[in-house]
Amino acid sequence: MHSFLLNPARSPDEVVFRVSANGLSITDGSGRNLIPSFQTGASPEKPQALIPAPLFSIALDLGPGTYLSFGAFAGTQGVRLSPSRELAQALAGGSLDVCKNQDPSPCLLEGAGAFSAGLSLALGFAAPLAEVPGLGRVYVGVRGEGFYGLGYAEGRALARPTFDQDGNLSGVSYEYRYFLSYPDYLEGSFGLGAGGMGYGLRGDAGVAVDGGRWALGLGVRNLLGFAEWRGLEVQVQDGTETRTPTTKRSDFSSPEFFVNGAYRMEGTDLLVAVDARFGSVAPAFHLGLEYPLGPVALRTGIGYEGGLRFGVGMGLNLEALALDLALTTHQAPLVGGTVYGIALAVNF
Amino acid sequence: MKRALLLSGLLLALAACSGHTVHRLEVDLLSFVPPGNRTGTLDITRVEIRVPDDPAGQEVPVPGAEALVDGRISLRVGLTNPGTLPANVDLEVRMGPKDDTDLYDGNRDIQVKRASIALNPGESRPLDLSVDLQPGNPAYDLVKAGSFRIGARLSLSGDRVQYTLEQAEVVLRLKLFNLIP
Numbered sequence: 001m002h003s004f005l006l007n008p009a010r011s012p013d014e015v016v017f018r019v020s021a022n023g024l025s026i027t028d029g030s031g032r033n034l035i036p037s038f039q040t041g042a043s044p045e046k047p048q049a050l051i052p053a054p055l056f057s058i059a060l061d062l063g064p065g066t067y068l069s070f071g072a073f074a075g076t077q078g079v080r081l082s083p084s085r086e087l088a089q090a091l092a093g094g095s096l097d098v099c100k101n102q103d104p105s106p107c108l109l110e111g112a113g114a115f116s117a118g119l120s121l122a123l124g125f126a127a128p129l130a131e132v133p134g135l136g137r138v139y140v141g142v143r144g145e146g147f148y149g150l151g152y153a154e155g156r157a158l159a160r161p162t163f164d165q166d167g168n169l170s171g172v173s174y175e176y177r178y179f180l181s182y183p184d185y186l187e188g189s190f191g192l193g194a195g196g197m198g199y200g201l202r203g204d205a206g207v208a209v210d211g212g213r214w215a216l217g218l219g220v221r222n223l224l225g226f227a228e229w230r231g232l233e234v235q236v237q238d239g240t241e242t243r244t245p246t247t248k249r250s251d252f253s254s255p256e257f258f259v260n261g262a263y264r265m266e267g268t269d270l271l272v273a274v275d276a277r278f279g280s281v282a283p284a285f286h287l288g289l290e291y292p293l294g295p296v297a298l299r300t301g302i303g304y305e306g307g308l309r310f311g312v313g314m315g316l317n318l319e320a321l322a323l324d325l326a327l328t329t330h331q332a333p334l335v336g337g338t339v340y341g342i343a344l345a346v347n348f
Numbered sequence: 349m350k351r352a353l354l355l356s357g358l359l360l361a362l363a364a365c366s367g368h369t370v371h372r373l374e375v376d377l378l379s380f381v382p383p384g385n386r387t388g389t390l391d392i393t394r395v396e397i398r399v400p401d402d403p404a405g406q407e408v409p410v411p412g413a414e415a416l417v418d419g420r421i422s423l424r425v426g427l428t429n430p431g432t433l434p435a436n437v438d439l440e441v442r443m444g445p446k447d448d449t450d451l452y453d454g455n456r457d458i459q460v461k462r463a464s465i466a467l468n469p470g471e472s473r474p475l476d477l478s479v480d481l482q483p484g485n486p487a488y489d490l491v492k493a494g495s496f497r498i499g500a501r502l503s504l505s506g507d508r509v510q511y512t513l514e515q516a517e518v519v520l521r522l523k524l525f526n527l528i529p
Contacts, residue, residue, distance in 0.1 A: 014370050014371070014372050015370075015371045015372070016371075016374060017371065017373050018374040018376065019373070019375045019376065020375075020376035020379035020380075021376075021379040021380045022379060029372070168380060171409065
């Protein structure tokens, strides 16, 4: 079993949409404005060679520092809901005046998302290099991962208000496009005309230095990569649908960088650890402390990952079983406020 | 595929919500009436007004109406009898399907509620009308169809009365989680 996270998200009792001739507001029922804006994961505009982590995997040890891992993955590549600057201004102020300046209206709500599923095969290798005097032992590792795609869906929709000749709100206009791809042999099951294929390959690399009481690591995922999905692009604008067989490809390099370090303080077993992530994903940073008490470890940490996060937890490390439990908080998307969550990891 | 897109849109709309979250749609119908038309006088030359003027009323589209839980329609008219004779004023709310062209001809439209008030000479009083939309009510079925038309008529029996439209609002409560198949 890997790990899972339980986030009993704070949700409003009411979401109130108030519509008048001159305004539109969205509040949480207590009068607090809700601005429909959030993003998670990478950009959902094009495929990525950096696929979601497998849900289940089988790993084979091929020798010192070498392993082969096979698994099935399914997950979102990225989801984004974003209002234009004018719409955010209109929702915050409760007046649609700013939306009437142009035709079509500059007030725009965009929603986009991408989802992929398939089978992955990864080969990893790590080895120690020579001891560097005054520094420590240096390790290097590389990892290649390829995937065979079972499905890819990517969509983007835009909505904007429309007004009559008197400037009164008369409705909402929509336009959207989506791209679908699945293996040809599934065409009989789905019958959407999106039969094609998907595949990809990428390379990751890392280097680490073990200095005894301290360690430092640098890593990059998707340093070089390629993904391709052949399928069907459908565009709908003003009620007219256009269907086009399309091949979508990722960038050849869309790296995600990692930096992490740890230091065990002298005279005490207190461990200080930091890590940062940046590049093709939204930046994130974490700082944590761990204090061991026999087989038990007490932990606490703060971080920034789409908002401030805070967590406290403990770990139990027995020979045949390792159990980690943490209580976490983060900022809720859309509604704001603090979400309290529980994270649990079990290793046999 | 449209179903999948609708579901995707629904998921976005429901992001950060949970099963107990109620989505409330409040439509301020009074704001759609030009300020100059919100006050006036009824007399023997003009014994009734319609709000809005158009006999087809005001169309109210309701996204996700299948998830309607309940609703309320509220109207309030401030009335003054400046004449020398008693006056009776009737206020009625009518609703019809989105393609109805005349809410007052009794063809497919319905009278949702009617309220009356008697005013003595020199007397000023508000006339309130409130309708609860509950399952089993024909007005509830009209709203649940996804788009409906609504209008109100104020009529006078008597000499003269001055009116001011003070409130015209539709409030609908929806549980969008119920749309998830």
